[in-house]
Amino acid sequence: MEAIAIKALTKKYKDFTAVDALDLTIGKGELFGLLGVNGAGKTTTIKMLSCLSKPTSGKAEVMGFDIVEKSDEVKKVISISTQETAVAPNLTVRENLEFIAKVYGIENPKAAADKIIAEFSLQEKENSRTKTLSGGWQRKVSIAMALITSPQVLFLDEPTLGLDVLARRELWKVIEQLKSKMTIILTTHYLEEAEALCDRIAIMTHGKLRAVGTADELMKLAGKDNFEDAFVEIAERSGN
Amino acid sequence: MRIKAFAERNIKELLRDPLSYLFCLGFPVVMLVLMTIINKSIPPQAGMTVFRIDNLCAGITVFGLTFLMLFAALLTSKDRTSSFLMRLYASPMTAVDFIAGYYIPLIILAVIQCVITFGVSFVIAVIEGVSLNVGNILLAIVTLIPSIIMFIGFGLFFGGMFSQNAAPGLCSAIISAASILGGIWMDVDAIGGAIETICKVLPFYHSVNAARCAVDGNVGDGVTSILIVSAYMVVVTVLAIVVFRKNMSSDNK
Numbered sequence: 001m002e003a004i005a006i007k008a009l010t011k012k013y014k015d016f017t018a019v020d021a022l023d024l025t026i027g028k029g030e031l032f033g034l035l036g037v038n039g040a041g042k043t044t045t046i047k048m049l050s051c052l053s054k055p056t057s058g059k060a061e062v063m064g065f066d067i068v069e070k071s072d073e074v075k076k077v078i079s080i081s082t083q084e085t086a087v088a089p090n091l092t093v094r095e096n097l098e099f100i101a102k103v104y105g106i107e108n109p110k111a112a113a114d115k116i117i118a119e120f121s122l123q124e125k126e127n128s129r130t131k132t133l134s135g136g137w138q139r140k141v142s143i144a145m146a147l148i149t150s151p152q153v154l155f156l157d158e159p160t161l162g163l164d165v166l167a168r169r170e171l172w173k174v175i176e177q178l179k180s181k182m183t184i185i186l187t188t189h190y191l192e193e194a195e196a197l198c199d200r201i202a203i204m205t206h207g208k209l210r211a212v213g214t215a216d217e218l219m220k221l222a223g224k225d226n227f228e229d230a231f232v233e234i235a236e237r238s239g240n
Numbered sequence: 241m242r243i244k245a246f247a248e249r250n251i252k253e254l255l256r257d258p259l260s261y262l263f264c265l266g267f268p269v270v271m272l273v274l275m276t277i278i279n280k281s282i283p284p285q286a287g288m289t290v291f292r293i294d295n296l297c298a299g300i301t302v303f304g305l306t307f308l309m310l311f312a313a314l315l316t317s318k319d320r321t322s323s324f325l326m327r328l329y330a331s332p333m334t335a336v337d338f339i340a341g342y343y344i345p346l347i348i349l350a351v352i353q354c355v356i357t358f359g360v361s362f363v364i365a366v367i368e369g370v371s372l373n374v375g376n377i378l379l380a381i382v383t384l385i386p387s388i389i390m391f392i393g394f395g396l397f398f399g400g401m402f403s404q405n406a407a408p409g410l411c412s413a414i415i416s417a418a419s420i421l422g423g424i425w426m427d428v429d430a431i432g433g434a435i436e437t438i439c440k441v442l443p444f445y446h447s448v449n450a451a452r453c454a455v456d457g458n459v460g461d462g463v464t465s466i467l468i469v470s471a472y473m474v475v476v477t478v479l480a481i482v483v484f485r486k487n488m489s490s491d492n493k
Contacts, residue, residue, distance in 0.1 A: 050330040053489065071333065080330045086323035088249055095249075102245035129256075141392040145327070157436050 002061075003028045004049065005152055011044050011207075018044040019209040021058065026200075027178045033198030034187040039237065041207035042187040043083070046155050049185070050080045060074035061154050062083035076104075079151035082123045085138040087146070089131035093122055096130055097148050104149040112148050120144045120174065136167030143174060154178070156178050156186045161194060172197060195227045203231060205238045242333050243435060253315060258473060260311055264349060268304035268357045272296065276364050290427055293370050297361035298451035299424030301354050305391045306415040308350050312395025313407040317341065320487065321404045336486050342396055343389070350388040354381045358448025360458070374455060380454035383462060386470040387447035398482035418444040423452070432446035443472040 004026040011019040017042040026032045036040040047053040049062060051071040059066065065073040094113055101109035116124050120140060125133060130141055139159065146154060156175070160168040168190075169191050175197055178184060188194050194201050195215045202212045211218055211234050215227050222230035256258050272293070279291035289295055321326045328338070358377045365372040394414055398407045419425065421435075422444035428436055439445040446465035455460030 052326065052330055075330060075332050078330065080327060082326050086324040086327040088253060088324055089322070090253045094254065099245055099249050100327075100331075103328065103333055105241060105332070188341050222335035230257060 002026065003030065004060065004062055004158065006049075006060040007058055009045070009048060009060050010056050011048060011053065012056040017207050019048070020206075022204075023211055024202060024212070026183060026185065028183055031175070031179050031184045031186065031197060031199050032202040033194035034185060034204060035191070035194050035201055035231065036187075036204035038127070039191075039206075040204040042047075042204060043157055044207075045204075046080070046157050046185065050078055050155055051075055053230050059112060075109075077152040078155065079146040079149050079153075080155040081143045081146040081157065081159055082183050083161055085135070086144045087130040087138055087142055090129055092127050092129055093117070093133075094126045096141060096145055099150050100145045106149065116144050116148045123164060134167075136170065138164050138227060139163060139167070139171065143171070147178070153183045153185070156184060158187055158189065160190065166192070167222070191228050203234050205235050208238065209225075210234050210238045243295065243339040243340045243344070246328075246333065246337060249313065249346040250341060251277050251345035251348070254288075254311060257311075260349075263307040264266060264304065264311065264353050265356055267302050267307065268353070269360050270358055270362060270443035271300050271303065272357065275300070276368065290425065291364040293365045294372055294455060295359055295452065297358055297365075298455050299374070299404075299422065299448045301357045301380075301384065301451060302387060302447045303415075303419055303424055304353050304357055305350055305388060306411075306418045306446075308346060308353065308388075309391040310408060310411040310415060312342065312346050312392050313402075313411045313427075314404070315420055316396055317404040317407040318398030319403065322398070325487075326408035335470060335481070337398075338488075339481055343392055345393075346392045347388055350392070351381065352361060354384055354388075367369060367470060371482060372455070376455050376457050376459075379459055380451040383454045383459065383466055384447065386466060386473040387443075387450075390447075390473040390476050393480045396480040397483055400480065400487055402449060417442065418447075421445060423449045424448060441471050 005055040007023040009019060009022040010017065022045060034045060036042050044053065049067060051067055051074050054068060056059045058083060063077045064073045086098065091099065094117065096115055097113040098109040101112045101149065106112045117123055122141065122144060127138060130138055133141065134150050143159060160171050163171065167236050186198060200212060200214055201218060202203055203210045211221055213221065218234065219225060219227055219230040222233035224233055256440040275291045275295060275296050282288050282291065284369050312381060358381065362377065395411065398410045421439045421442055423439060428439045428445055446468045450462035450469060453459055
Protein backbone atom coordinates (compact mmCIF):
# COMPACT_ATOMS: atom_id res chain seq x y z
CA MET A 1 0.00 0.00 0.00
CA GLU A 2 1.08 3.58 -0.60
CA ALA A 3 2.14 5.68 2.37
CA ILE A 4 2.24 8.83 0.30
CA ALA A 5 0.45 9.60 -2.96
CA ILE A 6 1.19 12.91 -4.66
CA LYS A 7 -0.62 14.17 -7.76
CA ALA A 8 0.39 17.36 -9.61
CA LEU A 9 1.39 18.99 -6.34
CA THR A 10 2.39 22.60 -6.95
CA LYS A 11 3.55 25.40 -4.70
CA LYS A 12 3.93 28.93 -5.98
CA TYR A 13 5.18 32.00 -4.12
CA LYS A 14 3.96 34.91 -6.27
CA ASP A 15 5.88 34.43 -9.57
CA PHE A 16 8.24 31.78 -8.23
CA THR A 17 7.28 28.12 -8.56
CA ALA A 18 8.96 26.21 -5.73
CA VAL A 19 7.36 22.85 -6.57
CA ASP A 20 6.02 22.26 -10.04
CA ALA A 21 3.36 19.58 -10.65
CA LEU A 22 5.02 16.87 -8.61
CA ASP A 23 3.75 13.32 -9.16
CA LEU A 24 5.09 10.68 -6.82
CA THR A 25 4.12 7.64 -4.80
CA ILE A 26 6.04 6.30 -1.85
CA GLY A 27 5.37 2.83 -0.48
CA LYS A 28 4.83 1.85 3.13
CA GLY A 29 8.09 1.10 4.94
CA GLU A 30 10.16 2.67 2.19
CA LEU A 31 13.17 4.88 2.93
CA PHE A 32 12.80 7.43 0.17
CA GLY A 33 15.40 10.06 -0.64
CA LEU A 34 14.67 13.52 -2.07
CA LEU A 35 17.81 14.81 -3.67
CA GLY A 36 18.52 18.13 -5.27
CA VAL A 37 20.62 21.27 -5.19
CA ASN A 38 19.59 24.34 -3.17
CA GLY A 39 16.16 25.63 -4.17
CA ALA A 40 15.19 22.35 -5.82
CA GLY A 41 11.94 22.22 -3.84
CA LYS A 42 12.78 19.43 -1.40
CA THR A 43 12.02 21.31 1.80
CA THR A 44 8.90 22.91 0.31
CA THR A 45 7.64 19.43 -0.61
CA ILE A 46 8.25 18.21 2.96
CA LYS A 47 6.53 21.29 4.38
CA MET A 48 3.44 20.64 2.26
CA LEU A 49 3.36 16.93 3.17
CA SER A 50 3.69 17.76 6.86
CA CYS A 51 0.85 20.33 6.67
CA LEU A 52 3.13 23.31 7.40
CA SER A 53 2.40 24.86 4.02
CA LYS A 54 -0.67 24.65 1.79
CA PRO A 55 -0.24 23.60 -1.82
CA THR A 56 -1.22 26.10 -4.50
CA SER A 57 -2.73 23.26 -6.54
CA GLY A 58 -2.63 19.50 -6.82
CA LYS A 59 -3.31 16.87 -4.19
CA ALA A 60 -1.42 14.68 -1.78
CA GLU A 61 -2.42 12.01 0.69
CA VAL A 62 -0.38 10.76 3.63
CA MET A 63 -1.50 7.36 4.94
CA GLY A 64 -4.76 7.92 3.07
CA PHE A 65 -5.45 11.35 4.58
CA ASP A 66 -5.63 14.44 2.39
CA ILE A 67 -2.99 16.96 3.51
CA VAL A 68 -5.41 19.91 3.22
CA GLU A 69 -8.79 18.49 4.18
CA LYS A 70 -7.57 16.02 6.82
CA SER A 71 -4.52 17.82 8.13
CA ASP A 72 -5.43 17.02 11.76
CA GLU A 73 -5.36 13.30 10.92
CA VAL A 74 -2.11 13.65 8.97
CA LYS A 75 -0.45 15.38 11.95
CA LYS A 76 -1.29 12.41 14.18
CA VAL A 77 0.60 9.91 12.02
CA ILE A 78 3.65 11.93 10.97
CA SER A 79 6.68 13.30 12.67
CA ILE A 80 9.28 15.72 11.39
CA SER A 81 12.91 16.32 12.17
CA THR A 82 13.81 19.66 10.67
CA GLN A 83 17.04 20.95 9.09
CA GLU A 84 17.94 22.80 12.27
CA THR A 85 17.90 21.08 15.61
CA ALA A 86 14.40 21.44 17.04
CA VAL A 87 14.74 21.02 20.78
CA ALA A 88 13.72 23.07 23.82
CA PRO A 89 17.15 24.33 24.94
CA ASN A 90 16.52 24.70 28.68
CA LEU A 91 14.85 21.31 29.01
CA THR A 92 16.86 18.18 29.67
CA VAL A 93 16.99 15.39 27.09
CA ARG A 94 14.45 13.38 29.09
CA GLU A 95 12.15 16.37 29.56
CA ASN A 96 12.21 17.09 25.83
CA LEU A 97 11.27 13.49 25.06
CA GLU A 98 8.51 13.33 27.66
CA PHE A 99 7.16 16.68 26.49
CA ILE A 100 6.75 15.45 22.91
CA ALA A 101 5.19 12.20 24.17
CA LYS A 102 2.60 14.25 26.10
CA VAL A 103 1.88 16.46 23.07
CA TYR A 104 1.01 13.33 21.05
CA GLY A 105 -1.11 11.95 23.91
CA ILE A 106 1.10 8.93 24.62
CA GLU A 107 -0.33 7.22 27.71
CA ASN A 108 2.89 6.67 29.64
CA PRO A 109 5.36 9.40 28.57
CA LYS A 110 8.00 8.26 31.07
CA ALA A 111 8.01 4.70 29.77
CA ALA A 112 8.13 5.96 26.18
CA ALA A 113 11.11 8.18 27.07
CA ASP A 114 12.86 5.26 28.83
CA LYS A 115 12.47 3.15 25.69
CA ILE A 116 13.76 5.75 23.24
CA ILE A 117 16.63 6.74 25.58
CA ALA A 118 17.74 3.10 25.59
CA GLU A 119 17.31 2.73 21.82
CA PHE A 120 19.35 5.86 21.09
CA SER A 121 21.90 5.23 23.88
CA LEU A 122 21.11 8.62 25.40
CA GLN A 123 21.50 7.47 29.03
CA GLU A 124 24.67 9.43 29.75
CA LYS A 125 23.03 12.69 28.62
CA GLU A 126 19.41 12.16 29.67
CA ASN A 127 19.59 14.69 32.51
CA SER A 128 21.68 17.26 30.64
CA ARG A 129 20.00 20.38 29.29
CA THR A 130 19.98 20.10 25.52
CA LYS A 131 21.62 23.49 25.02
CA THR A 132 24.76 22.09 26.66
CA LEU A 133 25.05 19.22 24.16
CA SER A 134 27.21 19.14 21.02
CA GLY A 135 25.60 19.53 17.59
CA GLY A 136 25.74 15.78 16.98
CA TRP A 137 24.06 14.94 20.27
CA GLN A 138 21.41 17.63 19.75
CA ARG A 139 20.57 16.21 16.32
CA LYS A 140 20.35 12.73 17.80
CA VAL A 141 17.94 14.03 20.48
CA SER A 142 15.97 15.87 17.80
CA ILE A 143 15.50 12.64 15.83
CA ALA A 144 14.68 10.71 19.02
CA MET A 145 11.96 13.32 19.69
CA ALA A 146 10.56 12.67 16.24
CA LEU A 147 10.51 8.92 16.89
CA ILE A 148 9.10 8.77 20.41
CA THR A 149 5.63 9.16 18.90
CA SER A 150 6.09 6.00 16.79
CA PRO A 151 5.09 7.83 13.60
CA GLN A 152 3.92 5.98 10.53
CA VAL A 153 5.70 8.52 8.34
CA LEU A 154 8.91 10.27 9.36
CA PHE A 155 10.27 13.30 7.52
CA LEU A 156 13.97 13.83 7.95
CA ASP A 157 14.93 17.15 6.41
CA GLU A 158 18.70 17.18 5.92
CA PRO A 159 19.29 15.39 9.22
CA THR A 160 23.09 15.35 8.95
CA LEU A 161 23.57 18.93 7.76
CA GLY A 162 26.51 20.57 9.52
CA LEU A 163 27.59 17.42 11.37
CA ASP A 164 31.14 16.06 11.29
CA VAL A 165 31.87 12.76 9.58
CA LEU A 166 31.74 10.70 12.77
CA ALA A 167 28.45 12.20 13.95
CA ARG A 168 27.03 11.74 10.45
CA ARG A 169 27.99 8.04 10.35
CA GLU A 170 26.50 7.62 13.82
CA LEU A 171 23.20 9.06 12.56
CA TRP A 172 23.31 6.86 9.48
CA LYS A 173 23.34 3.83 11.79
CA VAL A 174 20.28 5.19 13.60
CA ILE A 175 18.43 5.79 10.32
CA GLU A 176 19.37 2.33 9.00
CA GLN A 177 17.89 0.75 12.12
CA LEU A 178 14.59 2.47 11.35
CA LYS A 179 14.36 1.02 7.85
CA SER A 180 11.11 -0.81 7.15
CA LYS A 181 9.74 0.03 10.62
CA MET A 182 8.15 3.17 9.15
CA THR A 183 8.08 5.18 5.96
CA ILE A 184 10.94 7.66 5.91
CA ILE A 185 11.33 10.60 3.57
CA LEU A 186 14.86 11.89 3.72
CA THR A 187 16.08 15.05 2.04
CA THR A 188 19.80 15.54 1.76
CA HIS A 189 22.56 17.32 -0.10
CA TYR A 190 24.94 14.47 0.51
CA LEU A 191 24.86 12.09 -2.44
CA GLU A 192 26.70 9.31 -0.61
CA GLU A 193 24.11 9.55 2.16
CA ALA A 194 21.22 9.02 -0.24
CA GLU A 195 23.09 6.22 -2.01
CA ALA A 196 23.95 4.44 1.25
CA LEU A 197 20.59 4.74 2.96
CA CYS A 198 17.71 5.07 0.52
CA ASP A 199 15.63 2.36 -1.14
CA ARG A 200 14.65 4.80 -3.88
CA ILE A 201 15.78 8.30 -4.72
CA ALA A 202 14.02 11.17 -6.47
CA ILE A 203 16.11 13.90 -8.08
CA MET A 204 14.51 17.34 -8.13
CA THR A 205 15.70 20.53 -9.79
CA HIS A 206 13.83 23.83 -10.14
CA GLY A 207 10.83 22.34 -8.35
CA LYS A 208 10.43 19.56 -10.91
CA LEU A 209 10.92 15.85 -10.49
CA ARG A 210 13.64 14.76 -12.96
CA ALA A 211 14.13 11.08 -12.18
CA VAL A 212 13.12 8.42 -9.67
CA GLY A 213 14.66 5.04 -8.98
CA THR A 214 17.21 3.11 -6.99
CA ALA A 215 20.77 4.42 -7.01
CA ASP A 216 21.68 1.71 -9.56
CA GLU A 217 18.72 2.55 -11.78
CA LEU A 218 19.64 6.26 -11.74
CA MET A 219 23.26 5.47 -12.65
CA LYS A 220 22.01 3.29 -15.49
CA LEU A 221 19.62 6.01 -16.64
CA ALA A 222 22.42 8.56 -16.72
CA GLY A 223 24.92 6.15 -18.27
CA LYS A 224 27.41 6.72 -15.46
CA ASP A 225 29.20 4.31 -13.17
CA ASN A 226 29.15 6.38 -10.02
CA PHE A 227 26.24 8.04 -8.31
CA GLU A 228 27.69 11.55 -8.14
CA ASP A 229 28.27 11.65 -11.91
CA ALA A 230 24.78 10.28 -12.45
CA PHE A 231 23.27 13.02 -10.28
CA VAL A 232 25.23 15.75 -12.10
CA GLU A 233 24.21 14.34 -15.48
CA ILE A 234 20.51 14.20 -14.58
CA ALA A 235 20.58 17.64 -12.97
CA GLU A 236 22.42 19.20 -15.96
CA ARG A 237 20.14 17.54 -18.47
CA SER A 238 17.34 19.52 -16.89
CA GLY A 239 19.26 22.73 -17.42
CA ASN A 240 20.48 23.22 -13.84
CA MET B 241 -2.99 17.44 28.36
CA ARG B 242 -1.28 19.30 25.47
CA ILE B 243 -1.89 22.71 27.07
CA LYS B 244 -0.52 21.43 30.39
CA ALA B 245 2.53 19.90 28.71
CA PHE B 246 3.29 23.09 26.78
CA ALA B 247 2.66 25.32 29.81
CA GLU B 248 5.02 23.15 31.90
CA ARG B 249 7.66 23.41 29.22
CA ASN B 250 7.30 27.19 29.09
CA ILE B 251 7.45 27.64 32.83
CA LYS B 252 10.64 25.54 32.94
CA GLU B 253 12.15 27.59 30.11
CA LEU B 254 11.32 30.81 31.97
CA LEU B 255 12.42 29.72 35.43
CA ARG B 256 15.68 28.25 34.20
CA ASP B 257 16.65 31.62 32.81
CA PRO B 258 18.21 33.54 35.74
CA LEU B 259 17.25 36.87 34.13
CA SER B 260 13.61 36.02 34.92
CA TYR B 261 14.37 36.03 38.62
CA LEU B 262 16.52 39.10 38.42
CA PHE B 263 14.13 41.33 36.50
CA CYS B 264 10.69 39.92 37.18
CA LEU B 265 11.09 39.33 40.90
CA GLY B 266 14.21 41.14 42.05
CA PHE B 267 14.12 44.39 40.10
CA PRO B 268 10.75 45.69 41.40
CA VAL B 269 11.88 44.93 44.97
CA VAL B 270 15.17 46.83 44.42
CA MET B 271 13.19 49.76 42.98
CA LEU B 272 10.84 49.79 45.97
CA VAL B 273 13.73 49.94 48.42
CA LEU B 274 15.62 52.52 46.34
CA MET B 275 12.62 54.82 45.94
CA THR B 276 11.78 54.55 49.63
CA ILE B 277 15.33 55.72 50.43
CA ILE B 278 14.94 58.59 47.95
CA ASN B 279 11.56 59.47 49.50
CA LYS B 280 13.23 59.75 52.90
CA SER B 281 15.62 62.38 51.57
CA ILE B 282 12.78 64.53 50.19
CA PRO B 283 11.91 67.24 52.74
CA PRO B 284 8.26 67.07 53.94
CA GLN B 285 7.84 70.75 52.96
CA ALA B 286 8.08 69.68 49.30
CA GLY B 287 4.71 67.97 49.72
CA MET B 288 5.79 65.24 47.28
CA THR B 289 4.08 61.95 48.05
CA VAL B 290 4.55 60.07 44.79
CA PHE B 291 7.49 58.07 46.21
CA ARG B 292 5.67 57.22 49.44
CA ILE B 293 5.19 53.44 49.66
CA ASP B 294 1.36 53.54 49.51
CA ASN B 295 1.57 55.50 46.24
CA LEU B 296 4.63 53.72 44.92
CA CYS B 297 3.63 50.07 45.31
CA ALA B 298 0.98 50.03 42.56
CA GLY B 299 3.27 51.78 40.05
CA ILE B 300 6.26 49.55 40.76
CA THR B 301 4.06 46.45 40.44
CA VAL B 302 2.91 47.61 36.98
CA PHE B 303 6.54 48.44 36.12
CA GLY B 304 7.47 44.85 37.04
CA LEU B 305 4.73 43.51 34.76
CA THR B 306 6.31 45.28 31.79
CA PHE B 307 9.36 43.03 32.21
CA LEU B 308 7.09 40.05 31.95
CA MET B 309 6.10 41.36 28.52
CA LEU B 310 9.79 41.35 27.61
CA PHE B 311 10.14 37.73 28.67
CA ALA B 312 7.01 36.71 26.78
CA ALA B 313 8.50 38.34 23.67
CA LEU B 314 11.88 36.69 24.20
CA LEU B 315 10.35 33.25 24.74
CA THR B 316 8.16 33.34 21.63
CA SER B 317 10.71 34.99 19.35
CA LYS B 318 13.37 32.44 20.42
CA ASP B 319 10.94 29.59 19.79
CA ARG B 320 10.15 31.00 16.37
CA THR B 321 13.81 31.46 15.46
CA SER B 322 14.65 27.87 16.34
CA SER B 323 12.88 25.03 14.58
CA PHE B 324 11.23 23.98 17.81
CA LEU B 325 7.91 25.61 16.96
CA MET B 326 7.98 24.17 13.44
CA ARG B 327 8.16 20.69 14.96
CA LEU B 328 5.16 21.54 17.13
CA TYR B 329 3.21 23.12 14.24
CA ALA B 330 3.46 19.73 12.51
CA SER B 331 2.17 18.00 15.65
CA PRO B 332 -1.48 17.65 16.79
CA MET B 333 -1.16 20.89 18.81
CA THR B 334 -3.81 23.47 17.96
CA ALA B 335 -3.65 27.28 18.07
CA VAL B 336 -5.61 27.19 21.35
CA ASP B 337 -3.04 24.79 22.87
CA PHE B 338 -0.20 27.12 21.92
CA ILE B 339 -1.82 30.34 23.11
CA ALA B 340 -3.08 28.92 26.40
CA GLY B 341 0.29 27.20 26.89
CA TYR B 342 2.08 30.54 26.60
CA TYR B 343 -0.42 32.58 28.63
CA ILE B 344 -0.93 30.28 31.64
CA PRO B 345 2.67 30.14 32.95
CA LEU B 346 3.15 33.85 32.34
CA ILE B 347 -0.06 34.70 34.23
CA ILE B 348 1.10 32.50 37.14
CA LEU B 349 4.49 34.22 37.14
CA ALA B 350 2.80 37.64 36.99
CA VAL B 351 0.56 36.91 39.99
CA ILE B 352 3.57 35.65 42.00
CA GLN B 353 5.41 38.82 41.03
CA CYS B 354 2.49 41.01 42.17
CA VAL B 355 2.26 39.15 45.49
CA ILE B 356 6.01 39.55 46.12
CA THR B 357 6.05 43.26 45.16
CA PHE B 358 3.01 44.10 47.28
CA GLY B 359 4.33 41.84 50.08
CA VAL B 360 7.63 43.73 50.21
CA SER B 361 5.68 47.01 49.99
CA PHE B 362 3.65 45.94 53.02
CA VAL B 363 6.83 45.23 55.02
CA ILE B 364 8.28 48.63 54.02
CA ALA B 365 4.97 50.30 54.95
CA VAL B 366 5.09 48.70 58.41
CA ILE B 367 8.71 49.87 58.87
CA GLU B 368 7.87 53.37 57.63
CA GLY B 369 4.71 53.61 59.67
CA VAL B 370 2.52 54.02 56.59
CA SER B 371 -0.90 52.34 56.56
CA LEU B 372 -1.43 49.62 53.91
CA ASN B 373 -4.52 47.41 54.08
CA VAL B 374 -4.05 43.73 53.11
CA GLY B 375 -7.60 43.48 51.75
CA ASN B 376 -7.01 46.49 49.54
CA ILE B 377 -3.74 44.97 48.32
CA LEU B 378 -5.55 41.77 47.32
CA LEU B 379 -8.15 43.87 45.53
CA ALA B 380 -5.36 45.76 43.74
CA ILE B 381 -3.93 42.44 42.46
CA VAL B 382 -7.39 41.58 41.10
CA THR B 383 -7.64 44.97 39.34
CA LEU B 384 -4.27 44.24 37.70
CA ILE B 385 -5.49 41.06 35.98
CA PRO B 386 -6.49 42.89 32.74
CA SER B 387 -3.07 44.61 32.80
CA ILE B 388 -1.29 41.26 33.26
CA ILE B 389 -3.11 39.77 30.26
CA MET B 390 -2.48 42.94 28.23
CA PHE B 391 1.27 43.02 28.90
CA ILE B 392 1.61 39.29 28.12
CA GLY B 393 -0.37 39.96 24.92
CA PHE B 394 2.04 42.75 23.98
CA GLY B 395 4.94 40.34 24.54
CA LEU B 396 3.39 37.56 22.46
CA PHE B 397 2.50 40.04 19.71
CA PHE B 398 6.03 41.45 19.48
CA GLY B 399 7.57 37.98 19.83
CA GLY B 400 5.31 36.71 17.04
CA MET B 401 5.85 39.66 14.74
CA PHE B 402 9.53 40.43 15.15
CA SER B 403 12.86 38.67 15.36
CA GLN B 404 14.75 37.68 18.50
CA ASN B 405 16.83 40.86 18.10
CA ALA B 406 14.04 43.32 17.26
CA ALA B 407 11.35 42.17 19.72
CA PRO B 408 13.26 43.03 22.94
CA GLY B 409 14.02 46.50 21.54
CA LEU B 410 10.35 47.19 20.89
CA CYS B 411 9.46 45.86 24.33
CA SER B 412 12.01 48.25 25.84
CA ALA B 413 10.14 51.10 24.12
CA ILE B 414 6.90 49.94 25.77
CA ILE B 415 8.68 49.58 29.13
CA SER B 416 9.93 53.18 28.82
CA ALA B 417 6.49 54.42 27.73
CA ALA B 418 4.79 52.61 30.60
CA SER B 419 7.33 53.96 33.05
CA ILE B 420 7.19 57.58 31.89
CA LEU B 421 3.56 57.88 30.80
CA GLY B 422 2.12 55.52 33.42
CA GLY B 423 2.45 58.01 36.23
CA ILE B 424 4.76 55.73 38.18
CA TRP B 425 7.32 58.45 38.90
CA MET B 426 5.16 61.55 38.56
CA ASP B 427 1.68 62.82 39.24
CA VAL B 428 0.10 62.82 35.79
CA ASP B 429 -3.04 64.65 36.98
CA ALA B 430 -0.91 67.53 38.22
CA ILE B 431 0.93 67.90 34.88
CA GLY B 432 -2.06 68.63 32.66
CA GLY B 433 -1.91 69.63 29.00
CA ALA B 434 -0.95 67.38 26.09
CA ILE B 435 1.17 65.06 28.24
CA GLU B 436 -1.78 64.29 30.48
CA THR B 437 -3.97 63.61 27.43
CA ILE B 438 -1.37 61.24 25.95
CA CYS B 439 -0.99 59.46 29.30
CA LYS B 440 -4.74 58.99 29.56
CA VAL B 441 -5.16 57.73 26.00
CA LEU B 442 -2.59 55.01 26.57
CA PRO B 443 -3.36 52.11 28.94
CA PHE B 444 -0.34 52.38 31.26
CA TYR B 445 -1.64 55.28 33.38
CA HIS B 446 -4.92 53.40 33.80
CA SER B 447 -3.13 50.19 34.90
CA VAL B 448 -1.39 52.13 37.64
CA ASN B 449 -4.44 54.22 38.52
CA ALA B 450 -6.75 51.20 38.90
CA ALA B 451 -4.33 49.50 41.29
CA ARG B 452 -3.61 52.75 43.15
CA CYS B 453 -7.34 53.38 43.71
CA ALA B 454 -7.71 49.83 45.07
CA VAL B 455 -4.71 50.26 47.41
CA ASP B 456 -6.29 53.49 48.67
CA GLY B 457 -9.53 51.65 49.35
CA ASN B 458 -11.40 53.48 46.59
CA VAL B 459 -11.68 50.73 43.99
CA GLY B 460 -14.81 52.37 42.58
CA ASP B 461 -12.76 55.37 41.45
CA GLY B 462 -10.67 53.07 39.28
CA VAL B 463 -13.53 51.38 37.40
CA THR B 464 -13.11 53.57 34.29
CA SER B 465 -9.40 52.79 34.26
CA ILE B 466 -10.14 49.04 34.57
CA LEU B 467 -12.54 49.28 31.62
CA ILE B 468 -9.99 51.15 29.48
CA VAL B 469 -7.25 48.62 30.26
CA SER B 470 -9.71 45.80 29.57
CA ALA B 471 -10.45 47.26 26.14
CA TYR B 472 -6.71 47.41 25.38
CA MET B 473 -6.37 43.86 26.73
CA VAL B 474 -9.00 42.56 24.29
CA VAL B 475 -7.42 44.34 21.29
CA VAL B 476 -3.85 43.26 22.12
CA THR B 477 -4.90 39.67 22.86
CA VAL B 478 -6.78 39.42 19.56
CA LEU B 479 -3.75 40.83 17.72
CA ALA B 480 -1.42 38.34 19.46
CA ILE B 481 -3.71 35.43 18.52
CA VAL B 482 -4.00 36.60 14.89
CA VAL B 483 -0.21 36.90 14.58
CA PHE B 484 0.30 33.51 16.18
CA ARG B 485 -2.21 31.77 13.92
CA LYS B 486 -0.55 33.39 10.92
CA ASN B 487 2.85 32.14 12.05
CA MET B 488 1.51 28.57 12.23
CA SER B 489 1.61 28.40 8.46
CA SER B 490 5.08 28.60 6.94
CA ASP B 491 3.43 30.24 3.90
CA ASN B 492 3.36 33.49 5.89
CA LYS B 493 7.08 33.63 6.64
